[in-house]
Amino acid sequence: MFTFILRRLGLLIPTFFGITLLTFGLIRMIPGDPVEVMMGERSLDPQMHAEALHRLGLDKPLYAQYFDYLSNLARGDLGQSLVTRENVWAEFTTLFPATLELALCAMLFASVVGLLAGVLAAIKRGSLFDHGVMGISLTGFSMPIFWWGLVLIMFFSVSLGWTPVSGRLDLMFDIPPDTGFMLIDAWRAEAADPEYNAGAFKDALMHLILPSIVLGTIPLAVIARMTRSSMLEVMQEDYVRTARAKGLSPARVIFVHTLRNALIPVLTVMGLQVGVLMGGAVLTETIFSWPGIGKWLIDAIGRRDYPVVQNGILIVATLVILTNFIVDILYGIANPRIRHAK
């Protein structure tokens, strides 16, 4: 198991370099530079423009800039935002809990509903339920996130008035951001002062529901379909027949002998969905004005805030890689054949 982890870690290094090169290159391919965006194209004096670029170190040749970037990274310096002058890492850690909270809720929603629907569809293969689940999940997978989000807001928030339209919490509440997770903060604040903060937790929860559903829809569809097909495949295996020949109950045959093996490919897919979640978070946070990483990055790209874009994406990418790494390890635990592979 130890060598397994070491080998996986070794693979991370080239991936990491690839990401720095990509983010560094892509943001510089977009026309315009930070100074131009800040000052406005027309009023910009070429002399001042050059001086500002020089001050920011952006007049150096690209390879020198890339080298500077890497050597700063190696020292653990993620730089400052060109716009707010705030430390990138500090900005990230302030905003990240909001995204994490949303992503976790979305993944929870997607996993629970997806696994359940997938398993049931496989057991009742060919039934109306099966066709229904597969049809709906194909629709969910094909739906553009921004459109789906707006439809849900129109229906549940505007027409029915069940949920709030945007944000994390109603403005009338003033909750100290202790953990950064609104559910926890609101719950604690309400517990501390039940009268003043009455209903804060419920409000935070209501704010989370729609964004979680929107962000979780694609992972849900993928997980449900993957679970179903994986279950169907494993149900044909000889060892499932052996399990039935042992006189085990149908529940034991399904959950102990079939699902455990069927989960292996599903786990991988769930790990890959973390990347999808981060991509989806950008759109979802924009639609719901959710103050998280996605919105932060979109704003930074608009302002050509190079350090924020480069390092923000680098951090997000590292998180995605790490999640996949953890999934790989879980995969090794779930599947002894991989753990023991040399």
Add this chain to the structure above:
Amino acid sequence: MSLLEIKNLSVQFGRKDAPFNAVEGLDLTVNEGELVGIVGESGSGKSVTMMAMMGLLEGQGRIVADKLSFDGKDLLTISARERRKIVGKDIAMIFQDPMTSLNPSYTVGYQIMEVLKVHQGLRGAALKARALELMQMVEIPAAESRLSAYPHQLSGGMSQRVVIAMAIACKPKLLIADEPTTALDVTIQAQIMELLVSLQKSQNMALIMITHDLAVIAEVAQRVAVMYAGQVVEMGAVPGLFRQPVHPYTEALLSSIPEHSKGASRLSTLPGIVPGQYDRPAGCLLSPRCPYVQPNCRQDRPALSPHGEGAYRCHYPLLNKETAR
């Protein structure tokens, strides 16, 4: 009273209006402690019969029978819950390919102990001790450390021993071995067969041995049923059936054993294959391949006729004829 009694069993697959009979009008009895062989080509319905009896077909096949009783219990009317109390405990089955018959995600020990937990309610130290005892009974070396091994860490022969340990865990009255050695190396085959036969004797189980290996059956079985295209075509005591086969198919099977073709330039074979779903003949199922076929064989399907202790299904049995080996 027989331990297992099957009368006129049919297993149908496919559409109701155009069913395919994988097994048709099958009669079979097995007495306590008896070793019965079932032989026949691939596709003759040997495994399906056993799976149907154990309730492992899971709604894929329709099972019809006049009688299907085990140990005094009617398996046709029994509830699924009641059946699960018998299956895995009093009737156990060993499958063809040991490498795929064990769940790759659980240790060998877990899979053996699971049976003991479910059927005998064993827990804790007694559970582990019994699992170890079973591993030793099937002659697995270093049994204690092997309990925590995963199936992929075992060879085919070892895996099959584990499968056997699992099957005999609750001292079944009937063990069904479905081609238990087909997927194994030749050297291992004999060992596994020997183990099964010795366990059958020491545990006093009835054993149904499904196999292609006629030599083994001739050696160890008390009775043998020859199956062809879903029917028992001949049934009789050993060695009588091997000395004097009555059905042309049995004769053809025997003459295809290489030892019986010594001196001949070519191995004797029965041309053609078992008829499938769409080419079942109207008359005797063997008629397209039978060397002794007569015109009425192609129209009338022969019924089972008693013969000594056994029976055969043929219009023109080889009763007074020297066998054409």
